[in-house]
Amino acid sequence: MKLKSALIAAAVATLAQASLAEEKVLNLYSARHYQTDEALYADFTKQTGIRINRIEGKEDELLERIRNEGANSPADVFLTVDAARLAKAHELGLFAPVASKTLESRIPAHLRTEDWFSFSTRARVIVYNKSSVKAEDVRNYEDLADPKLKGKFCSRSGSHPYNLSLMASVIAHGNDAKAETWARGMVANFARAPKGGDTDQIKSVAAGECGVTISNTYYVARLLRSTKPEDQKTMEKVGIVWPNQQTTGTHINVSGGGMLKTAPHKEAAVKFLEYLASDAAQRYFADGNNEWPAVGSVKVSNPALESLGKFKADTLPVKNLAMYQAKAQMIFDRAGFK
Known part of the structure; x- marks a missing residue:
């Protein structure tokens, strides 16, 4: 009887996890503290129907949180600024490799690694x-x-x-x-x-x-x-x-991110990373926060950046x-x- 109850409990837990994984949601841990990113996230939800749950904090705090949460971490994507901080997440073994033709074709090779990508410079x-x-x-x-x-x-x-x-x-x-x-x-x-x-x-x-x-x-x-x-x-x-x-x-330095190994919504995570490489998102980085797009073909309209010249x-x-x-x-x- 106890064995049967345990099996039922395990099945319910498995179904609950599957349901959670299929839910149209993305859990984002972000160390980018720019109000202009609000429009970025809203546009992603509008385009995909995927709701973003965002937790913001300092880089080290978020990384420690992800480590402490372990396999049960709800985090799907980690975003931050500076290549060293992104590399630290890699060294801690937090990122998962992402195979995406979209990201490989749009983000220049020198601005990406096997498991994290730059989205602005x-x-x-x-x-x-x-x-x-x-x-x-x-x-x-x-x-x-x-x-x-x-x-x-x-x-x-x-x-x-x-x-x-x-x-x-x-x-x-x-x-x-x-x-x-x-x-x-x-x-x-x-x-x-x-x-x-x-x-x-x-x-x-x-x-x-x-x-x-x-x-x-x-x-x-x-x-x-x-x-x-x-x-x-x-x-x-x-x-x-x-x-x-x-x-x-x-x-140049970068702002970027990657998908976490324990991400419960991996499909949504990849979609989000690919969205960040889209023309619309790249313009948000440039026009909203005065950064340059990582995608070289994207045209921006930021008089302040333009005034600095080529x-x-x-x-x-x-x-x-x-x-x-x-x-x-x-x-x-x-x-x-x-």
Whole structure:
């Protein structure tokens, strides 16, 4: 009798799981905190009828949650920003390989791996004070270590993923000794100790607290689009340089995601990832959050991005950025770039 009851219970549980798997729903864990993504998700539901349940949080918190939930995790897709954070999910064994001709044909090879995909890109540019620094003196990332900029460079923390990914690209293109010399040169040129985010650095450059900094382009575009008089004045005082146009190209980072191994709604997960590579979704990334589409053929309408002009982007595979993250942190630590 007990055996029969157990078998019935098991059958009911199996049916419940099958029913859950067939339900037109997608459970999304996202570390992207952009209000403009709301339109993205609403459009996906409109097109497919698949409802999105979204849980937002910081990257490490969400990854730890997925690990703790284990095989019972309801999460289908994990989205975040920065190649290193996506690689961490891969290293933890959380992502499942996705076989999709749509994703393979639309997302360039250097912007995807076997189990996660980039859906938008952002470039790390040099921002300088027009009255105290000449554009020709900051044409390359390497120039930030030039003694002529002593007391003029400001930055966010060296341990932040945006700076770690940039350093990882320098390591990938050169060698460890060259990368460490560059890090020590930047530290020697500090106008102040690293603090704040990219927007804070831009405002500090405009205010004359420092003469030059580095920033992700969507922060620049956000200020360019701002209707606040103080932001408009800030952008009048600074100039933007696309670094390394004669060599490796300007460093780019990504926003992306992948399907989780334990995803209960795998079909919906793949559909969602493929949707993110669609023209409509790619335009949301660009027009809504000032990022560039990962799909090169997509035409966008963002005056702020367009005003920055065309540039040569570094095509270093995104997985290489993750490969050298630990080494990048060690180099920054030794150089005193806190």
